[in-house]
Amino acid sequence: MPVESGTCIIETAGLTKRYGDICALAPLDLQVSEGEWLTVMGHSGSGKSTLLNLLGGLDRPTAGRLLVGGEDLLAFSEDHLARFRREAVGIIFQQHHLIPYLTALENVMMAQYFHSVPDQAEARQALERVGLGKRLANRPGELSGGEQQRVCIARAIINSPKLLLGDELTGNLDHKSTRLVMELLKELHEEEHFTLVLVTHNQEVAGWGGRTLFMDDGKLVKDLRHERKGDDPS
């Protein structure tokens, strides 16, 4: 996906998503710069996950314009959208969604397989980077929630995406694991310079980014730029 350095990576205009009569996302105008760390906050049903799904090419908007990396996602066919997801996007899920019959290493290699070619050394390196060098051969059922989330992060970054999306990625983690995961993300963000969009309920998580969107009932109610507290969020 062509993404120009220093430019606006996400641009929406009147972006809307409706499910029948329900308006999950009211017309939204938004610009996100490349390398930005954006947090989206709001209650359940506020539309934040809907926004994330649209940005990640998992869902299609009902109306409006959605440009990611200069490309109009609305014009994409299903196969083109799949290509966009494997080449430009990494997604971290709250429930990890690891494949139960594959080891941690193989879960990461699976993402490589759909992108290009499975590379064991590279996948091992990604897991070592997230502190799981000794858990390569363990299956998801043998890992703690925090460890599973780190496998999920390794899988999301393995193909060097320009856009990393996190959906309530610390929702199932305790305070200590949350902090470890956020520190890891901060480190990776500084090294890889990807654009990060996190959806969360957690005020503490929002503090790690430089910009927070507040959503309610499908509408953007506040767009707040603030200092990053990543150095010492607690």
Next chain:
Amino acid sequence: MSRRRWFFHVVIRSLAHRKGGTLLLVTVLAMASSLVTSLGIVSFSMEKKVAEEIRRYGANLVIVADSAGVEVGSGGMNFGRVAESAYLDQGQVQRALLQEPAAGRDLSFHLRGALKLWGDTVAVDGVVFPQIRRLSPWWRIQGTWPDANGALIGSDLALRRSIKPGDALSLSGPAGGMVVRVTGIVSTGGEADRLVFLDLLALQKALGLQGQLTAVKILAAATGEDLRRLAGNLQKLLGGAQVKEVRQVAATSESLLKKVQLLMLLVAAVVVTACGASVAATMSSSVLERGREIGLIKAMGASRRAVLLLFTAESVLLGIIGGVAGYGAGYAIALLVTKTVFATAAEFLPAFFPAAVVVSCFLALVGSTGPLIAVYRLDPVRSLRGE
């Protein structure tokens, strides 16, 4: 790791993970393919056995002169008198048979007549011994088959005249006489037991009927409509002759065999259909269980084709395993059935191996069609939410 190797690695790991479901599917597929294999092998073995039995009834076509008098019968059965005395031209018959290769090589020429033996008249049949030997495998010979200078004596005649193998017979006819040595006594349970069998050429000479025959018996490798067609064709070529089918018993056996085969085919179709439905149900359940996994794979950027390929490969692999297991089980069942029901060994038919695998794979794919369509259409967002 290459993409292909990784692909098969994932497919195998996925099947190994869901041991229960995999085992159930393999069992169902193996059941279907074993049924097809066993019924196929049993059917083939039955056909062969029936063909052998039918062959024991002897000729299925007989050619006689329009007014020739020949008893038509074989294997202890007499089908009656065909006509009265007249002769076939041997050369014309040979030319006609050359033009109809379907008649095959299993035939025998006959010249029926009477010669004087020790002052009495005996019925004789001039034959080509290698021909009659091939055509009448059920004949029991006490002694050995003769060559052109020997003779076979029917068991009734031998008993009545106290003739034994090794005796010399002095026979005379209107055109000459001959001395032959008896090499064997033949028991057929039919009219042949009252005849003396001599070499055709020698008898033709003794009767002064060179190049003449009273009958030609043919065991053609044809049945039903094909046999009727062959008889009709020969009839057209042999103007002064009658070509008749003499296979009532064989036709009944063949008809029964066809009915049994049809029944087996119907049973196989019902079981295969039931297995297909079972595969479809199990695969659908598997797709439902794996909805999140499919959603995740799609979210990671797998195209619909790639996901479909992954699931199709699983189905095909299950089909192959089921087919291999089914062939083994089917062959064992066929061995048991042929041994207990037909008292014969089942044929080893490797051709049924690919057939068993193809049936199993076909069933796996047909049963997976619905679930595969569901996989193709699955929305990643909804499936990741567990809907």
